[in-house]
Amino acid sequence: MAADSYEDVVKNKETIPALEVAPQDLYHAKSFWTKYIFCQDAKVIGIQYGLTAVAIGLVGLVSSWLMRMQIAFPGLIPMDAAQYYQLVTMHGMIMVVYLLTALFLGGFGNFLIPLMVGARDMVFPYVNMVSFWVFFLAVIILAASYFVPGGPTGAGWTLYPPQAITSGTPGGDGLGIVLMLVSLAVFVIGFTMGGLNYVITVLQARTRGMTLMRLPLTVWGIFTATVLALFAFPALFVAGIMMTLDNMLGTSFFMPAIIQFGEKLTHEGGSPILFQHLFWFFGHPEVYIVALPAFGIVSDLISVHARKNIFGYRMMVWAIVIIGGLSFIVWAHHMYVAGMNPWFGFFFATTTLIIAVPTAIKVYNWVLTLWRGNIKLTLPMLFSIAFIITFVNGGLTGLFLGNVAVDVPLSDTYFVVAHFHMVMGIAPVLVILGSVYHWFPLITGRFLNERLGRIHFWVTFIGSYSIYFPMHYLGFMGVTRRYFEVFEGEAFTYSITGINQFITIAALITGAVQFLFIYNIIVSSKFGKKAGKNPWKACSLEWRTKDVPPTHGNFDKELPVVYRWAYDYSVPGADEDYITQDTPPSAVANARAEQT
Amino acid sequence: MFVVLLVLIVILGSVVFHMVSPWWWSEIASNWVGMDDTIILTFWITGAVFVAIGLFMAYCIWKFRYQKDKRAEYEPENSKLEWTLTILTTIGVIALLAPGLIVWNNFVTVPKGAYEIEVVGQQWGWMYRLPGKDGVLGTTSIKNIDDDNPFGLNTDDPYSLDDVLVDADDLHILVDRPLKLNLRALDVLHDFYVPQFRAKMDMVPGTITYYWFTPIKTGEYEILCAEYCGTGHYAMLGYVYVDEQKEYDEWVNEQMTFEEVLASNGKSDLIKIALNKKNDL
Amino acid sequence: MEESSSSVKVVIPPKASFAKEWSSDQKAFKGVPWGKAMMWIFLVSDTFVFSIFLISYMTVRFSTKADWPNPSEVFGLHVGQYNVPLLLIAIMTFILITSSGTMALAVKYGYEKNRKMCGYLMLATAVFGASFVGMQAFEWTKLIMEGVRPWSNPFGAPQFGAIFFMITGFHGTHVTIGVIFLFIMTYKVFRGHFDTGKRGFFTSQKSDYEAIEIMGLYWHFVDLVWVFIFAFFYLW
Amino acid sequence: MAEGTQQHPLKIYFYVWTLLFVFSAISYWVDWYGFQGYTRWTLILIFMLLKAGFICAIFMHMWWERMPIIAAILFPCFAILVFVFIMWHESYWTLIVRKIYFAIAGS
Numbered sequence A: 001m002a003a004d005s006y007e008d009v010v011k012n013k014e015t016i017p018a019l020e021v022a023p024q025d026l027y028h029a030k031s032f033w034t035k036y037i038f039c040q041d042a043k044v045i046g047i048q049y050g051l052t053a054v055a056i057g058l059v060g061l062v063s064s065w066l067m068r069m070q071i072a073f074p075g076l077i078p079m080d081a082a083q084y085y086q087l088v089t090m091h092g093m094i095m096v097v098y099l100l101t102a103l104f105l106g107g108f109g110n111f112l113i114p115l116m117v118g119a120r121d122m123v124f125p126y127v128n129m130v131s132f133w134v135f136f137l138a139v140i141i142l143a144a145s146y147f148v149p150g151g152p153t154g155a156g157w158t159l160y161p162p163q164a165i166t167s168g169t170p171g172g173d174g175l176g177i178v179l180m181l182v183s184l185a186v187f188v189i190g191f192t193m194g195g196l197n198y199v200i201t202v203l204q205a206r207t208r209g210m211t212l213m214r215l216p217l218t219v220w221g222i223f224t225a226t227v228l229a230l231f232a233f234p235a236l237f238v239a240g241i242m243m244t245l246d247n248m249l250g251t252s253f254f255m256p257a258i259i260q261f262g263e264k265l266t267h268e269g270g271s272p273i274l275f276q277h278l279f280w281f282f283g284h285p286e287v288y289i290v291a292l293p294a295f296g297i298v299s300d301l302i303s304v305h306a307r308k309n310i311f312g313y314r315m316m317v318w319a320i321v322i323i324g325g326l327s328f329i330v331w332a333h334h335m336y337v338a339g340m341n342p343w344f345g346f347f348f349a350t351t352t353l354i355i356a357v358p359t360a361i362k363v364y365n366w367v368l369t370l371w372r373g374n375i376k377l378t379l380p381m382l383f384s385i386a387f388i389i390t391f392v393n394g395g396l397t398g399l400f401l402g403n404v405a406v407d408v409p410l411s412d413t414y415f416v417v418a419h420f421h422m423v424m425g426i427a428p429v430l431v432i433l434g435s436v437y438h439w440f441p442l443i444t445g446r447f448l449n450e451r452l453g454r455i456h457f458w459v460t461f462i463g464s465y466s467i468y469f470p471m472h473y474l475g476f477m478g479v480t481r482r483y484f485e486v487f488e489g490e491a492f493t494y495s496i497t498g499i500n501q502f503i504t505i506a507a508l509i510t511g512a513v514q515f516l517f518i519y520n521i522i523v524s525s526k527f528g529k530k531a532g533k534n535p536w537k538a539c540s541l542e543w544r545t546k547d548v549p550p551t552h553g554n555f556d557k558e559l560p561v562v563y564r565w566a567y568d569y570s571v572p573g574a575d576e577d578y579i580t581q582d583t584p585p586s587a588v589a590n591a592r593a594e595q596t
Numbered sequence B: 001m002f003v004v005l006l007v008l009i010v011i012l013g014s015v016v017f018h019m020v021s022p023w024w025w026s027e028i029a030s031n032w033v034g035m036d037d038t039i040i041l042t043f044w045i046t047g048a049v050f051v052a053i054g055l056f057m058a059y060c061i062w063k064f065r066y067q068k069d070k071r072a073e074y075e076p077e078n079s080k081l082e083w084t085l086t087i088l089t090t091i092g093v094i095a096l097l098a099p100g101l102i103v104w105n106n107f108v109t110v111p112k113g114a115y116e117i118e119v120v121g122q123q124w125g126w127m128y129r130l131p132g133k134d135g136v137l138g139t140t141s142i143k144n145i146d147d148d149n150p151f152g153l154n155t156d157d158p159y160s161l162d163d164v165l166v167d168a169d170d171l172h173i174l175v176d177r178p179l180k181l182n183l184r185a186l187d188v189l190h191d192f193y194v195p196q197f198r199a200k201m202d203m204v205p206g207t208i209t210y211y212w213f214t215p216i217k218t219g220e221y222e223i224l225c226a227e228y229c230g231t232g233h234y235a236m237l238g239y240v241y242v243d244e245q246k247e248y249d250e251w252v253n254e255q256m257t258f259e260e261v262l263a264s265n266g267k268s269d270l271i272k273i274a275l276n277k278k279n280d281l
Numbered sequence C: 001m002e003e004s005s006s007s008v009k010v011v012i013p014p015k016a017s018f019a020k021e022w023s024s025d026q027k028a029f030k031g032v033p034w035g036k037a038m039m040w041i042f043l044v045s046d047t048f049v050f051s052i053f054l055i056s057y058m059t060v061r062f063s064t065k066a067d068w069p070n071p072s073e074v075f076g077l078h079v080g081q082y083n084v085p086l087l088l089i090a091i092m093t094f095i096l097i098t099s100s101g102t103m104a105l106a107v108k109y110g111y112e113k114n115r116k117m118c119g120y121l122m123l124a125t126a127v128f129g130a131s132f133v134g135m136q137a138f139e140w141t142k143l144i145m146e147g148v149r150p151w152s153n154p155f156g157a158p159q160f161g162a163i164f165f166m167i168t169g170f171h172g173t174h175v176t177i178g179v180i181f182l183f184i185m186t187y188k189v190f191r192g193h194f195d196t197g198k199r200g201f202f203t204s205q206k207s208d209y210e211a212i213e214i215m216g217l218y219w220h221f222v223d224l225v226w227v228f229i230f231a232f233f234y235l236w
Numbered sequence D: 001m002a003e004g005t006q007q008h009p010l011k012i013y014f015y016v017w018t019l020l021f022v023f024s025a026i027s028y029w030v031d032w033y034g035f036q037g038y039t040r041w042t043l044i045l046i047f048m049l050l051k052a053g054f055i056c057a058i059f060m061h062m063w064w065e066r067m068p069i070i071a072a073i074l075f076p077c078f079a080i081l082v083f084v085f086i087m088w089h090e091s092y093w094t095l096i097v098r099k100i101y102f103a104i105a106g107s
């Protein structure tokens, strides 16, 4: 057919490319139920995901308070070892899977992808809606495990067998572990439905002129993370099934013959290390699943608020893709001291450190975007700066752990805890917070309160940095993680009580200020300052909708046509310091043409 | 320009904290100085990168702060700069990795002269087994474990009879002799970890893992279980005593061999079977 | 909400431009409808599920010291006085391949909007599929009667039973789901939904023969998985 | 009608169909005949891959798809191959250790 019109797309001529994607026939809500509850609008689904994730996330947050209280002031809050381990486990699992994964992919993914690629909705809104409700069910199952006899599982979020399904572990011989596994399986099913939608929407439903290399990095981050998730979650799913069978039917996939408390169990010949491989084949991509969206979003925040194009866009895209690809062949760096075939250490240490190179490129490009920018220190910008610092810090400690010989003394100590909180517990969380400030005007049409926001930022950043930076040094001393109580015996050179108390107090304050943030969200959504259209003067399409906040169907009668990348800030010759993606070249005739 | 100050404080504060922190590793008591050295090297390289990035960022935030009538520079990419940085980073990575891999190679290859001890972990305590006079540990099986045979030794294994069984949380080892630890678990994962020795390895039920080291200082060291193993994980402690030969021998002599254990339980028939096997050899 | 002016065109770039297609706008997979692309990606994800099942099977089988039963004996049948190894499995294999063939033809006639042929072939596929499930049920019953359990079996390594029930069970579930949808699709074909573009009950999307092709992808995938299970579990 | 539909002659389907039957028959015969060792495994693998290849290429029409989608489908499978390779070594390692240290079957 019209082969020349294809050339037009490539050459960025002003002619409007032919429409390849059939107009989407959206389902129109007819009642309260289909409008707000079983809604098929990706934006509403995104908000539903977000609220559910934050709600269960608060359980994780409160768990961390209780844990910290026990570590620093044992006995102040009555708790026994079993309860402590239940808190640790639920804290870890909730934070990683049910909060961050669901918030980034389900929440931000649903809200932003269709808007940013210029689509009316996800490609299969119905499936998308089901996806949320399945996720919701997973959360309910997870929450139910608090109420069964024996309580939730206390197996550690890594759920290593045999310990996870034996009676020496809280919840191990009751329903706790079963509900956890079922909940995860349900989560995977629900996520797959949503994830397929995000992937196909990005690949097959972009608006005219929107090539992959014109996508905002936010979309690239979420998209790649989703692809990772689609290929990594199967490992968790299968491992979960097999562990459930080991537990319920007495099969021996992961269970060798063991004798526990003098009683011989009937299992025979299974391999506990197999589970660890499966778990980390999922687990390592998983940590990038929560990191890549943060990478993408923060790139956009920095670019918008520094009024400068993101530096090295193409490198950024390739870095995301390469990190995603490599993340499937580094998993066993979590198992250096797990008793696997020792020769794997060489292979996995090498791949692990290789992955630092594309990550480094991303860091360089963020700071180089600041270079010669015109930096507005708005709240999203502040959070982005904080992100860079914490991420670099955490990433660099990752290099300690990735280097196999160095991991030997540090593994299973608080150094690891500090590493992953720095790089996962605060860096992406800071991005989430920043992006809420950034996109709140789009979601509600109002700004969040600036004063409260500043307080929130300062306390969160300084607080969380002072929680985790000192924690590394506990790790150097050899303080082991997952200890209900550390007896200060011969092992340590110096008392750790003081530092632990300091950390706990910092954690309490940092956690508490999040409630200020939530208060801010609630109040500002009603009484905040009106924002108007495109208050940050951003280029990307989500700000170019007919109404703000965008309504069902997102755009006006015609979908926008895209003529440039999403980073045309401060283009020489242009009147304004930004040119939106849908501005045709003729409208900004004097401006230098787009480069990429 | 509060933010610039903040960034500076965070960066420099981290460095200062690092220098004055009293929380630091205990003095090393094994041959794994290479691990410490690699950590120090990593500290230098990553520390330099951390400070450099932090300072650069602080400078940018200060220098390029928002001015109404100014425009940012328009520079989509600069491949020369990007490639230079990439190559520098790669060099940095190689500098970290190479020594690390060498140390790891030492760690997984046990030297010829090493003697062996088996460490057994179970919820929530330790047991040890020495190979006895023949220098070989007998084979085991979970199925053999009962009150008379807590280690699950195979009675039809001729090497098992002289194995020395230590059913206690404390272990004595020899100073300056390379030692290979065979690690075995009876129920769930554990991890035999002494901070001063630096080395650690999980013990996995259903298989045997190992590591080796040479203790270089006599003394008393605390054992921590480093792999989560259930409710009692935090209390799974013990002591290692690094001894000179004399004290070590005294300790060994106090312990019972498998043969003695069997005899004291009146299982002389089993001893007979084992001895016959031995004679067959 | 209709796009006002422009009608849908398929912009197909010159064939040899792999990079260009990736870097083009609107669609990375030119000419591939949404549903089909989605099914493909789902199948890749599902490939991971089955691969990991098989990898786990490999790992437990190779690392156990117990003897692995010889599948061609375990799954053998007595026919008269002869012991025929793997007889039922062989029949199941042939049936599944046959159903794959009918499915492929159904897709072909679907393309051609040949309602009758498409419908009959779909029906045949569904019936073959159902008979496969039936034989699997027979097979399970037989093994259970012989004392094979997920936790133990009389022939050797206890994982044999566990792996068998788990993998064939998971595959069987896929087949069963496939059969159900095949019947639904058959009904829709015969009722002419795909010709009139009637809206689906759940999805409220217009029905289209595209659905037959998507169904086909799924069904062939189920057959594909069986090829691997046949080789690795029954023959190895 | 849907975009990107394809028309193929009936012949090719019957041709592949027959081939699949033949390959299955041969794999079955490998077992029947009682080949052992490497011959057996090579034969099984070859016929498995042939069958899988034909199903994918012809029945699932991958042969006629455009390169981007083929790449997107096949590329992730490399991760699986790495995983298989690693677990293969891992399981032999476990087996060797078990054989050395645990004399009685099981564990």
Ligand code: HEA
Binding pocket: A158, A287, A288, A290, A291, A333, A334, A335, A352, A353, A355, A356, A359, A360, A363, A391, A392, A394, A395, A396, A398, A399, A401, A402, A403, A407, A410, A411, A412, A416, A419, A420, A423, A424, B045, B046, B049, B053, B089, B092, B093
């Ligand atoms: C968002 C999550 C996230 C991210 C992004 C990372 C990133 C990295 N992680 Fe981390 N990690 C976790 C989450 C994450 N991790 C979690 C949750 C755990 C523990 C799970 C558990 O056990 O419970 C863990 C544990 C963990 C371990 C196992 C420790 C153990 O249990 O013994 C290891 C070991 O290799 C590791 C390594 C790395 C490396 C090398 C990176 C790299 O990707 C980092 C790359 C970044 C940089 C390197 C910084 C930027 C680069 C520069 C500024 C350039 C300068 C660089 C050079 C000179 C080379 N991590």
Ligand code: HEA
Binding pocket: A054, A057, A058, A061, A064, A065, A067, A068, A071, A088, A089, A091, A092, A093, A095, A096, A100, A155, A156, A157, A158, A417, A421, A424, A425, A426, A429, A432, A433, A436, A460, A464, A467, A481, A482, A483, A484, A507, A510, A511, A514, A517, A518
């Ligand atoms: C994203 C993941 C994440 C996050 C945010 C956190 C947050 C915190 N974690 Fe968490 N932690 C884990 C993931 C996370 N953790 C994991 C995976 C483990 C391992 C579990 C295991 O061993 O099995 C672990 C274990 C762990 C331990 C080790 C326990 C042990 O080994 O014995 C400790 C101890 O201090 C700890 C403390 C804290 C504290 C004080 C906080 C916080 O309270 C810090 C202060 C708060 C913030 C920085 C802000 C939080 C913001 C939100 C929650 C989002 C709100 C969003 C909106 C309102 C939009 N955590």
Ligand code: CUA
Binding pocket: B121, B124, B189, B190, B191, B225, B226, B227, B228, B229, B230, B232, B233, B234, B236
């Ligand atoms: Cu034993 Cu932890």
Ligand SMILES: [Cu+2]
Binding pocket: A283, A284, A287, A331, A333, A334
């Ligand atoms: Cu990792």
